[in-house]
Every structure is written in structure tokens, then in C-alpha cells.
Amino acid sequence: MQRRTFLQQLxxxxxxxxxxxxxxxxxxxxxxxxxxxQLPKLKGxxxxxxxxxxxxxYENVLDAIKKRNPxxxxxxxxxxxxxxxxxxxxxxQANVRRAEVFWAVDSGAIGLLTDKGLAQPLPEDLTSQLRxxxxxxxxAPVTGRIRTLAxxxxxxxxxxxxxxxxxxxxxxxxxxxxxxxxxFQSFVTAMRLLIGEQKTINWLKAMNKRAKxxxxxxxxxLAAERGEVxxxxxxxxxxxxxxxxxxxxxxxxxFTNNDxxxxxxxxxxxxxxxxxxxxxxxxxxxxxEVQSYLASEAYExxxxxxxxxxAGLPALQTIxxxxxxxxxxxxxxxxxxxxxxxxxx
Amino acid sequence: xQKVFSQVKSVIGTFSLIAILSSSMVSAGGEVGDHVNHLxxxxxxxxxxxxxxxxxxxxxxxxxxxxxxxxxxxxxVIDHWEAVDFHAAIExxxxxxxxxxxxxxYGVKESIDNNSGKEAxxxxxxxxxxxxxxxxxxxxxxxxxxxxxxxxxVALREGGPTNSLETIDEIQARLxxxxxxxxxxxxxxxxxxxxxxxxxxFEGIEGDLISMNAExxxxxxxxxxxxxxxxxxxxxxxxxxxxxxxxxxxKLSIAKELLAKKESxxxxxx
Numbered sequence: 001m002q003r004r005t006f007l008q009q010l011x012x013x014x015x016x017x018x019x020x021x022x023x024x025x026x027x028x029x030x031x032x033x034x035x036x037x038q039l040p041k042l043k044g045x046x047x048x049x050x051x052x053x054x055x056x057x058y059e060n061v062l063d064a065i066k067k068r069n070p071x072x073x074x075x076x077x078x079x080x081x082x083x084x085x086x087x088x089x090x091x092x093q094a095n096v097r098r099a100e101v102f103w104a105v106d107s108g109a110i111g112l113l114t115d116k117g118l119a120q121p122l123p124e125d126l127t128s129q130l131r132x133x134x135x136x137x138x139x140a141p142v143t144g145r146i147r148t149l150a151x152x153x154x155x156x157x158x159x160x161x162x163x164x165x166x167x168x169x170x171x172x173x174x175x176x177x178x179x180x181x182x183x184f185q186s187f188v189t190a191m192r193l194l195i196g197e198q199k200t201i202n203w204l205k206a207m208n209k210r211a212k213x214x215x216x217x218x219x220x221x222l223a224a225e226r227g228e229v230x231x232x233x234x235x236x237x238x239x240x241x242x243x244x245x246x247x248x249x250x251x252x253x254x255f256t257n258n259d260x261x262x263x264x265x266x267x268x269x270x271x272x273x274x275x276x277x278x279x280x281x282x283x284x285x286x287x288x289e290v291q292s293y294l295a296s297e298a299y300e301x302x303x304x305x306x307x308x309x310x311a312g313l314p315a316l317q318t319i320x321x322x323x324x325x326x327x328x329x330x331x332x333x334x335x336x337x338x339x340x341x342x343x344x345x
Numbered sequence: 346x347q348k349v350f351s352q353v354k355s356v357i358g359t360f361s362l363i364a365i366l367s368s369s370m371v372s373a374g375g376e377v378g379d380h381v382n383h384l385x386x387x388x389x390x391x392x393x394x395x396x397x398x399x400x401x402x403x404x405x406x407x408x409x410x411x412x413x414x415x416x417x418x419x420x421x422v423i424d425h426w427e428a429v430d431f432h433a434a435i436e437x438x439x440x441x442x443x444x445x446x447x448x449x450x451y452g453v454k455e456s457i458d459n460n461s462g463k464e465a466x467x468x469x470x471x472x473x474x475x476x477x478x479x480x481x482x483x484x485x486x487x488x489x490x491x492x493x494x495x496x497x498x499v500a501l502r503e504g505g506p507t508n509s510l511e512t513i514d515e516i517q518a519r520l521x522x523x524x525x526x527x528x529x530x531x532x533x534x535x536x537x538x539x540x541x542x543x544x545x546x547f548e549g550i551e552g553d554l555i556s557m558n559a560e561x562x563x564x565x566x567x568x569x570x571x572x573x574x575x576x577x578x579x580x581x582x583x584x585x586x587x588x589x590x591x592x593x594x595x596k597l598s599i600a601k602e603l604l605a606k607k608e609s610x611x612x613x614x615x
Contacts, residue, residue, distance in 0.1 A: 036615050052549060056508035064614035078507065080545060180544075215540065215570045216548050218555065222563055241552045246559035293614045298552070 033305035034129060036287045039280065042072035046277050049088060049099040051081030051109065051267075057298045058103065065284050072277075082182075085109035088272065092118055100273045101281055103142070108186055110139050110268040111330030119270040123279060129286050131316075134266065134303045136327070141266035142285050143300035146313075146321065147187050149254040149261065150221045150239045151231035161231065161254045165191070165261030166199075169206035176223040176232035177207070178214045179344045183235050183265065189335040190324045191260035197338055204342035218242075225251040233261075237299035240312045244299075253312075255319050264321040265329070266303065380430055381437045384488035387430065394429040395481050399474050401425045402453060406470050409457050419457035422450050431484070439483045440521035441587065446480055447528035448583050449473030509550045510608065513601040516546050520590045520597075523573070528583045536577045543569040550604065557603045561596060568593045 042065070050058065066074055077084070081104045088099055089112065104110050113119050119138040127135045134141045149161055149168075162168050168175065178184050192200045212229055214220045220232035221239050227250070236253060243249050255262045269285060271278040284290060291302035299310040309315055339345040380387045402422055409417035426432060426446070436443045452469035506512040519542045526535035547569060555562040568589070576589050 052545065056506075056510075056512065056550070057553075059507050060611065061614050068615055076507075215543055216551075216566075218548070218551050218562070219566050219570060222566060237552060238555075241556045242559055244556040245562075246555075249559070289615050293612065297612060 032129060033288045033307070034283065034286065036068065036284065036289050039283055039287065042069040042277060042280055042284070044071075044277050045073040045075065046275075046281055047075045047077070047098055047100050048281075049077050049079075049084045049102045051084055051103060051105040052078055057294065060297075061285070061290055061293065065281070074281075081105045081109045085112045088113060088118065089116055092116065097272055100275060100278045101269060101271055103267070103269045103285075105267050106182060106186060106329070107139075107141065107266050107268050107326035108182075108189070108329040108332065110270060111327030113270060113272075114138055114327050115330065118272055120272065120274050120278075122271065122282070126279065126283060126286070129304050131303055131305075139268050139270035139327070140282055140286060141268045141303050141326070143291065143294045143298070144264050144266045144303050144316075145183070145235045145237060145300060146255070146316075146319065147183075147261055147263045147265075148234060148236045148239065149231050149256065150224045150234050150251050151254055152224050152227050152229070153250045153252050155227060155230050158252070158254050163255075163257040165256045165259045166195075166203055168256075168261070169203050169210075173210070173230040174228075175207065175211040176214055176220040176229040177211045178217050178220050178234070179339060180213075180215065181217055183217060184233065185332060185335055185339070186265055186329045187233070187260055187263050188339060189329045189332060190263045190322065192335055192338065193324060193328055194260055194322055197334070201338050201342050204339060204344050208342060208344050221251060225249050236301075236313055237310070240299045240310055243312060255314075258320045259322055260324075262319055262321045263324060264301070264316070264319075266326060267300070268326075381433055382491075384434060384438075384484060384491050387434065388485060388488055391431040391434055391481060391484055394431040395477050398425055398429060398431075399477060402470055402473060405457070406453065406466055409466060410463050414457060414460060417457050419454040422454045426450055431481070434484050435480045436525060438487045439480070440525045442476065442480045442483050444524045444528035444583055444587065445476045446473070447525070447530075449476045451528075451530065506546070508608070509553060509604045510601060512546050512550050513597055513604065516542055517594055517597055519546070520593055523577070524583065524587050524590050527577055527586050532577055536574055539569060539573050539577065550600075553607065554600055554603065557607065558599075561599060561603075565593065565596055565600070568596070 048062075050062075062074060062076065066072060077099070079087070084099075084102065085104065088102060091098055102110075102113065110119075114136075121138050122136075122140060127137070127140060130141060134144070151158075151161055156173075161173075162171055188200065188204070191203070212223065214223060214232075217232075217234035218238045220234045221242055223229050224232040225242060225246075231254070239251055239253050242251065269282050271282065286304050288305070288307065291304050291307055294300045295302045295307065295310045299313075301309050301313065301316060336345065380390075402425070405417050405419060405422060409419070435446065449469070449472050453466065453473055456466045456469045506515050519538055523535045523538050523542075526532075526538060547565065551562050551566070573586075573589050573593070576586055
């Protein structure tokens with residue numbers, strides 16, 4: 001499988017209008033890492049809209065922040081990420097701004113709000129903590145996850161697996177996927193943006209003939225591990241977590257090369273009001289401590305400095321994800337229409 | 346009655362007596378009222394409603410015996426049940442009995458619609474009456490626990506679980522609702538609850554769980570995605586569905602123990 005590195009692509013990344021913070025001079029400079037010990041104490045009240053996910057690990061982070069800042073009154077509204085994003089838009093239309101900060105489990109929901117002009121600019125000293133490819137002017141990715149091919153190690157060798165997501169449809173491999181799953185739909189959206197609708201529909205149709213559907217992506221990985229299929233399309237952390245609980249699991253990760261099959265997506269946070277408390281709160285999520293915690297406990301990929309990825313995942317620099325403006329993944333409607341047209345949904 | 350009481354106590358012991366209702370949750374009889382958080386104040390009303398309902402059903406059965414199917418208008422059995430507040434009181438407090446009530450209601454209705462013999466219809470009527478009294482007993486006991494602050498308040502608006510242990514509680518409550526909706530013959534709604542529960546709740550905790558007990562997660566994955574949906578789509582009885590859900594509840598209790606253990610040894614963020 002061919003590999004290219006992020007660095008090989010970054011020269012072109014500066015051309016992306018949606019990523020104005022990505023400039024060549026950032027390439028050489030390693031982003032600085034900030035410890036919680038360097039941050040000011042949080043004071044006063046802040047209302048956070050929190051997208052549900054990660055089984056409470058985000059809540060553990062919030063609890064830790066509250067414990068460290070006794071004069072900080074954090075009010076949290078929880079719900080599905082997409083529903084909260086819609087609520088924020090509706091509130092804005094009614095000229096109400098209840099939420100001051102929005103922490104979303106996927107960048108698509110972030111895109112919905114940045115497109116509406118609801119996200120406030122973030123200071124450059126904050127965004128510059130992130131790796132260059134994850135710097136955006138008005139939202140901050142918190143942690144990343146990468147699309148992978150989880151394959152059964154008794155049925156396949158890594159070299160048997162195509163390094164192109166398009167080639168997968170032409171292979172004779174049996175495949176598991178979860179088309180109703182949000183991460184899968186983001187991946188198809190990325191493919192649509194990268195190669196266009198018609199090619200994506202053709203791919204979906206071809207894949208649909210050989211793919212077995214599952215409700216979620218852990219189910220996909222389990223199916224690959226049990227040998228029900230040769231491989232499955234899923235976010236990386238399911239395989240890592242399975243191997244953590246079942247070290248002899250017969251499954252491993254492979255990556256495609258520079259296409260939507262190895263898209264790096266991210267959870268993200270944005271400020272809906274200009275306030276020092278909101279900005280400083282976001283700084284806490286980008287500290288070495290929080291990023292390391294989410295990497296070790298949730299198997300998510302840290303996006304600041306040179307923190308190591310979760311155990312079992314190669315360094316991001318050795319994988320070649322495609323160049324996609326993550327905020328554009330919000331536009332799901334054409335994707336869902338395409339998936340229906342292809343008979344996948 | 347004693348059996349129901351001991352079941353209720355057992356359920357209270359595992360902190361899952363109350364089926365927590367989310368914002369979108371509406372009882373078959375309409376919006377769940379706040380009366381479910383003031384059970385003691387409403388016990389007389391509930392008792393009167395049960396008596397009224399029993400009388401109404403008896404009237405339907407009697408008309409059937411005298412004048413036949415059309416005159417009986419057996420569908421009214423369901424309408425009468427949906428009209429009473431007691432409906433929400435039992436639905437939000439003890440779903441297993443709630444499901445049995447629906448079985449009883451349909452037992453009467455269908456025995457009439459199928460032109461069954463008088464004895465058979467009366468037998469169904471007696472079963473329904475028995476379960477209604479059991480349900481009233483369960484609500485009375487729940488009222489005592491509520492008065493002593495031992496019951497979680499029924500949420501009338503969306504809050505959402507804040508950690509993995511609360512997530513398990515909500516999953517268990519929703520599975521009880523699956524049985525209830527299936528008993529109401531709302532098969533599609535029950536299947537939707539299963540899918541939504543899997544995607545919006547179980548999916549969020551299974552990552553943590555699988556690193557502790559992969560086999561347990563594999564079994565629950567199959568339960569959520571194969572066993573239970575297939576049962577709901579097929580010609581299963583309420584008891585068969587209840588058995589599947591009971592089995593899942595046991596696994597979820599094991600999952601909760603694992604997550605609680607992890608929570609007590611959790612790594613500090615800072």
C-alpha cells in the first residue's frame with residue numbers, strides 16, 4: 001500500500017479558501033502545546049451545548065474543568081449533535097443566543113453553523129496550537145478520527161487490500177458497511193466533494209452488490225473480526241477498542257491512499273458569543289492533558305503539537321488523507337439523495 | 346398482588362422502576378401529565394378510573410353477549426383505556442404490568458371481534474380485570490416509594506444521560522418501552538425505539554464496554570440488531586419479546602457493573 005504524508009500535501013492546502021490559516025510558514029513551525037497549568041482560571045457562567053457521544057468521556061473532561069475552576073458555573077444542554085446545531089440556528093433566527101459554546105461530535109454540524117455566520121472568530125494564538133491542517137478561523141477541531149478498512153487477518157494480508165477506495169468496488173472482497181451511520185455518510189459526502197456525484201453513485205451501486213449492511217460501525221468491525229466478511233469500512237477507534245478488550249482479535253487496520261477512504265474527520269468546538277470565558281474554555285480542550293486523555297481513553301487522535309496517536313494507530317504523518325474542507329461535510333442532503341438513488345438507504 | 350409487589354421491590358432495588366420519559370415520549374393516551382410525579386395525590390382518581398374501566402369493559406362484554414359483535418363495539422376497550430390518567434401512571438412506573446394490560450385489552454377486543462364463545466370472552470375479561478388491579482397495586486406501592494424520595498422524578502422534558510451509567514439506565518427504560526409499544530401493537534414504533542436506542546445511546550457506550558468485555562458487547566450487538574428487531578417484526582407473543590428484553594436487561598446490568606467499576610477507577614483528566 002502506498003503511503004504519502006501530510007507534509008507532501010500541505011503545500012497545496014494553502015490554496016483552500018476555507019482554510020485561510022494554513023499558510024506555508026506554518027509548516028516548519030511545530031505547534032506549541034499548552035498545559036492546563038498555563039491557563040487562567042475560568043470564572044462566571046457559560047452555557048455549553050454538548051453533542052452526545054463518547055459515552056461520557058467528554059463529560060469527564062467537563063467535570064475535571066469544573067473541579068479545577070470552582071468559580072466557574074458551566075451550564076450544559078445535551079442532545080444529538082445535529083439536533084443541537086439545528087436548535088442553535090433556530091434560536092439565532094428568533095434572535096436568541098442561549099448557547100455560548102457548541103461542542104459537536106462531528107464537523108458537519110460545525111459547518112452548518114459556520115455557513116450561517118454564527119461562529120465567532122477565534123484568536124490566532126489558540127488556533128495555532130492545532131496542527132496546520134486543522135486550523136480554521138472560527139472553530140477548533142478537538143480530536144480526530146480516521147476512516148479505515150478493518151480487515152480479518154486470517155482471511156487477508158495487508159497487501160491483499162486495494163489502496164484505493166474506488167478499487168474496492170472492483171475487488172472480489174466481501175465487505176461490511178453501515179450506510180445509516182453518520183460517520184459513513186460524512187465519508188460519502190467527502191467522496192462526493194472529491195470525485196463528484198456520478199462517480200460516487202457508481203461506486204455506491206457497485207459496492208451495494210457486495211456489501212453487507214450493519215446498523216453501526218462496531219458491528220461492521222465485529223463482522224470482519226468474526227470472518228462474516230473480509231473487511232469493513234469504519235472509523236479507526238472501533239478496531240482499537242476491540243483489540244484492547246480482545247487482544248487476540250483477528251482484525252487489523254488498513255488505509256487507502258489519498259481518497260475519502262482515509263478521511264480524517266474531527267469533533268469540534270466553536271464560540272457563539274465573543275467572551276473571554278468562552279475562548280478560555282476552548283483553550284482547556286486543547287491542552288496537552290485533555291488531548292492525551294481523549295487519546296488514551298477514547299482512542300481519538302490528538303490534533304495539537306506532536307502528541308502521539310492512540311496505541312495501535314500509525315502516526316498521522318504516515319497516512320495520506322485527502323484534502324477536504326471538513327465544514328463542507330455539513331451538506332448531507334445531496335449525499336442522502338445519492339445514497340437513496342443508489343439503493344443504499 | 347404479592348407477586349407484583351415483590352417484582353416492583355426488586356425493580357426499585359435496581360433503580361430502574363421509573364421509565365424515564367424523554368421529551369418526545371407521549372403516552373398512548375396523550376402527553377404524560379405531571380400527575381405521575383404526584384402519585385399519592387392521585388391514588389383516589391386512579392382507583393376510580395380502574396373501577397370505571399372495569400365497568401365499561403363489562404358493559405361491552407354484556408352487549409356482546411346480548412346483541413353481538415357490532416353492538417359491543419369492542420374497539421371502545423382501547424379508547425376507554427387511553428382516556429384515563431391511570432394509563433400514564435402505570436406506563437411511567439411499571440412497564441411490565443403496563444404491557445400485560447395491553448395484552449388483556451387486546452385479549453378482550455379480539456375475542457369479541459373473532460366472535461368467540463361467551464365463556465372465552467369472559468375469561469379474557471377476568472384476566473384484564475386481574476392485571477388492572479395488579480397495576481393499581483403497583484402504582485400504590487410506587488407512590489409510597491415516591492413519597493419517601495426513593496423514585497427518580499419522571500422527566501417530562503429532554504435531559505439526556507450525563508454519563509455511561511445513566512446511559513445504561515435510559516437504555517433499560519427504553520427497552521421496557523419497546524415491550525410496552527409492542528403490546529400496544531405499535532410494532533413499527535417499537536422497532537424505531539430499538540434502532541434509535543442503539544444508535545443514540547448504546548453506540549456511545551459500547552466502545553468503552555468492548556475494551557472490558559468484548560463478548561458481552563458482541564451479544565448485545567446481536568440482540569439490538571438481529572434478535573429483538575426480528576422478534577418485533579415477526580409473530581412473536583408479548584411474552585417472547587419480554588423474554589428477549591429481560592435477557593438484554595441482564596446483560597446491560599452486567600455492563601453497568603463493568604462501567605461502574607471503570608468509573609470508580611477512572612483516570613484523572615488533570
